[in-house]
Amino acid sequence: MNSKTLLYIAKRILLAIFTVWVVITVTFFVMHAVPGGPFVGEKAVSPEAQKVMEAKFGLDKPLFEQYVTYLGDVLHFDFGPSLKQRGLEVIDIITDGMKTSLVLGVIAAFTSALVGIVLGAIAALRRNKLVDRIIMIVTTAFVSMPSFIMGSILLLLFSTTWHLVPANADTPAGLILPIITLALYPMAYITRLTRSSMLDVLGQDYIRTARAKGVSGPKIIFGHALKNSLIPVLTYFGPMLAYIVTGSLVVEKIFSVPGIGSAFVSSITKRDYPLIMGTTIFLAVLIVVMNLITDILYKVVDPRINLE
């Protein structure tokens, strides 16, 4: 690895840290810009009790002081106690939710990548034949259908109508539909990406050179073509994780999965500020880190890339 690469990596890490700071700051000030504060509209709270609660949560101090305190806490992974779920620390809610969501997300990601790459390669190699056309039509459909529609329809068909799988995510069997729903869009996207990337590579001169050297068909595909084709696919992994994280919001709602997605959505409707901030920051950091890793990986894998 040469110095140019190291410099690039350093710049990217700095940008990532800066982005995270922006997220924290934006989230904090946006949440506190809401008129009335978190206790407005609570039916059973008298003004005195409200004041006590505000003091307890530090909401009576000047805004900037709250901000600095919060920043410090965040660096210690302390997001404070949940406002609406009495007795629970935000960080615990997050880790609890992540247990389920992580499993869902990782399985969905790997499945979609594997299936997508295989299907995309097949489509590229059998270009314009029936297999290719079918794959293209199916992937176009999946790419265009919003995930919550897919999920709802899958729920309707496989659970409600045909009773093949349970509707709740309590059992492992109940996780099948959520995982499929999460994986469909990335799978379709990766298939198309692999296909076009491979077609592009197969048309390159160096493939012709390899053929002219007498390299056999399969070896050309797996040796020369695949490596070069997968580079664009690799760059999709960061955005894919972002998609899976946000996709989990609807998937968890449809299938009643107790993950971090549902925690996030309900925190917003319940105006549980610490939880909102905690989950936003956590998820944002996750996405930023994945993007960072993808960028660095990309630079390392393809020695030619020279991004400014």
Next chain:
Amino acid sequence: MQKKHFTFHVDLDAFTPASDEEKEYLVQMRPSSTFFRDGVKRLLKNKVAFVSFIFIVVITLSSIFIPMFWPYSYDDMLGNRPGEPADMSYNNLRPFEYSRTEQALMDEGEDVMPHIFGTDAQGRDYFIRVIYGTRISLAVGFFASIIVLVIGTLVGAISGYFGGKVDLIIMRLVDIIYSLPDMLMVILLSAVLRLTLDPVIEHTPLAAVGSNIISLFIVFALLYWVSMSRLIRGQILSLREQEYVLSARATGAKGGWIIRKHLIPNCISVVIISAALQIPSAIFTESYLSFLGLGVDAPMPSLGSLANDALNGLATYPYRLIFPAVIISLIVLSLNLFGDGLRDAFDPKLNN
């Protein structure tokens, strides 16, 4: 001297020089035409894109005109008439079923417009709600894309043309906004903006639309212009290097004229394609938010919120999910297909 005999019979006259006209006859050049005419021809040949386009037009016109003559309104709870006892028979009607009151009217010989999609749990005609939902989705998609287009083009053009410090600052800003996780920010901002905007727009016509949608537009304006601006900037930067800008300069043309006459027309195809593909993504974002309950305010329906509401009675009334689901899928699908078709037809890089 050798005599070589030819065995085919030929007229000596055949060895006289050929005229230019005779040579012309041999050559049939393919007629050339302009870039745009070529592109439109290609687009029309693309059956899939053409069908998609027709569908989009039909749906758009339906969503605009049907509510004008449809007898039912989207927020009209038909069983609830002020001053009269509630008529529960209007609720949860299946497609083409009638309530008791309506049945009675029909028995008397009156014509009652059937509920094509049935009614929902509050006795509202579902068909018109779906139509209104479509209207919202299309309107949001269209206007959000315009906002993104305008802001993105302006920023990108300024950044690309002026370069230097201006460019640097803008691009840093773009980088930061680009690396923010967009969905999270959208949800957060719309949730907060809704609360802030509610009191502000309470007595204005905007209240009907709902603060959520307004906040959606605001969020789009804040966050989604970045990729468009990068695109435009890239186009302008590459065009700046072209020879003819130099030559235009040489004839004394001023800066603004250069931008208008030379640079922008060439960006147009790229911009149009990008904008066309922006619309389905905006529609998707709106329906996604509505599905989560963070979109349009009730009673105004959105295809997303209708789908969400349908989840509750899924076993009994599956059609309540299917209708909005099918429509939104078709809308997004045909917009994507049309955008693909546009790209295939007009993208100069793809032409061989």
Next chain:
Amino acid sequence: MALLEVNHLQTSFFTDAGEVKAVNDVSFTLDRGKVLGIVGESGSGKSVTAYSIMQILAGTGKIVGGSVKLDGQELVGSGESVMKTVRGNKISIIFQDPMTSLNPTYTIGHQLMEAIMLHTNRDRKQAYDRAVEMLRLVNVNDPEKRMKQYPFEHSGGMRQRVMIAMALACEPDILIADEPTTALDVTIQAQILELMGQLQQELGMAIIMITHDLGVVAQMCDEVIVMYAGSICEQGTADEIFYNPCHEYTKGLMRSIPTADTAGQKLQPITGTPIDLLNMPEGCPFAPRCDNAMKICIHHRAERMRINDDHAATCWMNVKNAVDKGEMIIENEEGGEDNG
């Protein structure tokens, strides 16, 4: 027996717009150790001819007729298993653009060794040594270091040398060079050509040199084929072609070369644009651009006519000249004889 015999080769591309007859009845032979030049404009079919010999045509291309015999063995229709042993081993090819012809994600050493281990029985160590040896042969300095480097770290001239090393690693009988110097600087061009000539002397292989540069032909080739619109206009020894061109197209080419004698005069290009292969006329494909086209050229393709032992051309002008000189008699329809 000639090393390579190509007979009535026909190759077409089947596109959405129709069948493109890229190679239309091409025949020639190549003897051991000789250098054959194929000359023509872009679209004349010279590269497609070479790719047909090696059967590395792109997707929609197919050999639709004719035969290609290497040392007596028929290659057309022989199948992939046979062709795999031929490519890179008995016939090698180097391409025009060295920048894109090497895989960017593999080191030079890897790509060289791949060729070697594919066709010979060497193990990795031996293949490595052979690769280094080949790099030295093509005058690449510091070969051990280069083996570990990637193609993008080198200049065009260097990459072309690597291509040549890769092509020659298995000591092929024939080296096809498809416009090897077109993408290079003039000075590097001279170096590469000199290298090729030198290697040809040392290794004794035959070369098919595809080019549109007549200077290269003059420098290197024993025999020449001139192609236009997929067919051969004229073929013969280099001397014959240069000093006694017998096809209007070749004459036009020769005229367009600026020489010391014509210094100060206007350049004489061949007017018009190359033919559209999708709309081939019924007569001679060059007729629309030919200053001396005759009525017969419009409607009838000429046949291949022998000028002498070393020279053949496909042009009606030869008939006319012979008739004018009284060397030929035409029988016209009435059956009588006519001395023109």
